[in-house]
Amino acid sequence: MTAEMLAFAGVAVVLLASSLGVVLTPNLFHAVLYLAAALVATGVVFLLLDAPFLFAVQLLLYAGGVVTIVVFAIMLTERLVGASIKQASRYLINGALVSAAVFVGVVGFLVQMPPVGPRPPWPDDLTVMVGRALVGAFAIPFELLGVLLVIVLVGALYLARSES
């Protein structure tokens, strides 16, 4: 129990620090690197929640895929403009007030939440259950996801095609 608390505290510190780095650092490229750290920390939170399959998906799709695309987009726009894009922020006070209000609102619900007991064990190996659900109860959403990915692929190619 103590080891789990230590792990949770460590991951929480890393996740919150890198999240603050994403929104506060003036250099956009550094913000992406902080985002990668935050995404990996989120994956470790999934590990703490006994979901190693989601940890792998998080690393492959988010930390591998999304970060690569964003870095690519930053490089492309910076190369076109010929200078480093400045990353100024505005409305800092208002933004902080709104975010703090949302956080306080959510925590207000959290403290009223009835206590939830200890975690019941999974009936089977999680990866096995995910695989069964993907071809069982979640088969139609899974197929629709394939359609969505094709549409997105074609749409992104169409949007970003060259003028000629």
Add this chain to the structure above:
Amino acid sequence: MPLGAYLALAALVFAIGLFGVLTRRNAVGILLGIELMLNAVNINLVAFGRFHADLAGVMFTLFTIAITVAEVAVGLAIVIVIFRVRRTVDADHLDLLRG
């Protein structure tokens, strides 16, 4: 750790992401803030699913991650097109549709 700890952590990450969306000028920076907020929601989904031993939390998170990747691809394509046309990705200057 109790469920509330995970939910509080997710709420904090969500608030930080919201702060980024509200304060960033750069369109890519706004997208990064949206990524943080979606991640916070994923933590909530997995935590609720785990503490109720419900597979739906994990499945929904899988679908959220896949759809988020699609959203980032389209969003960045739009940003690149905007940059090509307007030579800027500053969200304050993109007011062509303002009435």
